[in-house]
Amino acid sequence: MAARPETGSPFIPLPEMSGRQFREWAELFERRAGLVISPERKSFLVTAVGLRMREAGFDDYEAYYQWLHRGRESLPEWSLLLDRVTVHETRFFRHPRALELVSRHVSDKPCEGEALSYQVWSIGCATGEEAYSLAMVVDQALLARSGRSYFGVVASDISVPSLTVAREGIYKESRLDELDDRLLRHYFAPLEDGRFRVVESLRRRVCFAQMNIFDHARHPLGPMDVIYCQNVLIYFQRERRKMLLDGLVEYLLPGGLLILGSGDVVGWNHPRMERVRWDGVLAYRRLPPQGRTT
Ligand SMILES: C[S@@+](CC[C@H](N)C(=O)[O-])C[C@H]1O[C@@H](n2cnc3c(N)ncnc32)[C@H](O)[C@@H]1O
Structure with a gap:
C-alpha cells in the first residue's frame, strides 16, 4: 500500500x-x-x-x-x-461504588485452600485506568486480610493503540486526580518528565490482551471472581448485549460477580444469576449449583 x-x-x-x-x-x-x-x-x-x-x-x-x-x-x-x-474515554476510579462492591467481595471470599486466589476480568479496559483501579482495590482488600493470597486481572480491549498505552502504565499527573495520596504514593512512581508510572509489582498483576468481546469463546480464560464490563455494552445492539451476557456467565465462579454500567442492559435475566443489591451499581452474582447464596 x-x-x-x-x-x-x-x-x-x-x-x-x-x-x-x-x-x-x-x-x-x-x-x-x-x-x-x-x-x-x-x-x-x-x-x-x-x-x-x-x-x-x-x-x-x-x-x-x-x-x-x-x-x-x-x-x-x-x-x-x-x-x-471506538470511544476510549475512561479514568481511574471512575465507578467508586462498583469498586467498593469488589472490595467487599474480596473481603468476604472464603479461603478454601492454602492461599486465597482472586481473579478479575476487565472487559473494554481502554487505556488501562479501570484495570489498574481494580488491581489496587483487590490488592488493598487482600492486604487487609490475613493469610496467603494471590490475584490477577485480565484486561481486554479490541483497540491495539489503547492497549499499548495500558501496558506502559504511564499517565499524566492530571489523570491521577481521583486517587487519594496514599494510593498514589503506594502504586505510582514519578518519572523525570512529570508523569507517573504504575509500579512494577502492580503492573505484573495485570495482563492486557487484545480481544474482541464477541470472540471471547475463542480465548481460554479461567473462572473469574469478577467480570467488570462498564461503558462497553452501550455501543452494541440490545439483543447482542443479552447474548453476550449469557456467554459471560460461563466464565464466572459460583458466587462470582458480573458488574455492568448502570443502564448498560435492561431486563436481562439468567437462571444462574441473581441481582446484587448495591446502591448505584448494576451487578449480578452467579448462584452456586444448588441454589441461592443469600
Ligand atoms: C468508553 S470505553 C470504556 C472504558 C472503561 N471500561 C471505563 O468504563 O472507563 C469503551 C471501550 O470498549 C472497547 N470496545 C468497543 N468495542 C469492543 C469490542 N467489540 N470488543 C472489545 N472491546 C471493545 C473500546 O475500544 C473502548 O476502549
Whole structure:
C-alpha cells in the first residue's frame, strides 16, 4: 500500500459517502466488532473513515473498503481504523461504588485452600485506568486480610493503540486526580518528565490482551471472581448485549460477580444469576449449583 501524503491532508474535503456506502460501512463495523453506528452518526463515521482512509493512501471509500477485506494482510489497518471509531474515554476510579462492591467481595471470599486466589476480568479496559483501579482495590482488600493470597486481572480491549498505552502504565499527573495520596504514593512512581508510572509489582498483576468481546469463546480464560464490563455494552445492539451476557456467565465462579454500567442492559435475566443489591451499581452474582447464596 503506497503512502500518498498529499491525499492525507486534512484540508482537502472528504469525498461524499453515498447512502449505500454508509450502510456497507456501518454493517462492517457491526458484523466485525458489534458496534452500532446509526444513520444520525453518519458524519462521525464519514470523518473517522475518511481521515484514516487518506492516511492509508486511499482516496475513495470503495477501494479502501475492498482493501479491508484482504484477510490477514489488512488486519493491522483494520485495527487502526477500528481505533478511530471506538470511544476510549475512561479514568481511574471512575465507578467508586462498583469498586467498593469488589472490595467487599474480596473481603468476604472464603479461603478454601492454602492461599486465597482472586481473579478479575476487565472487559473494554481502554487505556488501562479501570484495570489498574481494580488491581489496587483487590490488592488493598487482600492486604487487609490475613493469610496467603494471590490475584490477577485480565484486561481486554479490541483497540491495539489503547492497549499499548495500558501496558506502559504511564499517565499524566492530571489523570491521577481521583486517587487519594496514599494510593498514589503506594502504586505510582514519578518519572523525570512529570508523569507517573504504575509500579512494577502492580503492573505484573495485570495482563492486557487484545480481544474482541464477541470472540471471547475463542480465548481460554479461567473462572473469574469478577467480570467488570462498564461503558462497553452501550455501543452494541440490545439483543447482542443479552447474548453476550449469557456467554459471560460461563466464565464466572459460583458466587462470582458480573458488574455492568448502570443502564448498560435492561431486563436481562439468567437462571444462574441473581441481582446484587448495591446502591448505584448494576451487578449480578452467579448462584452456586444448588441454589441461592443469600
Ligand atoms: C468508553 S470505553 C470504556 C472504558 C472503561 N471500561 C471505563 O468504563 O472507563 C469503551 C471501550 O470498549 C472497547 N470496545 C468497543 N468495542 C469492543 C469490542 N467489540 N470488543 C472489545 N472491546 C471493545 C473500546 O475500544 C473502548 O476502549
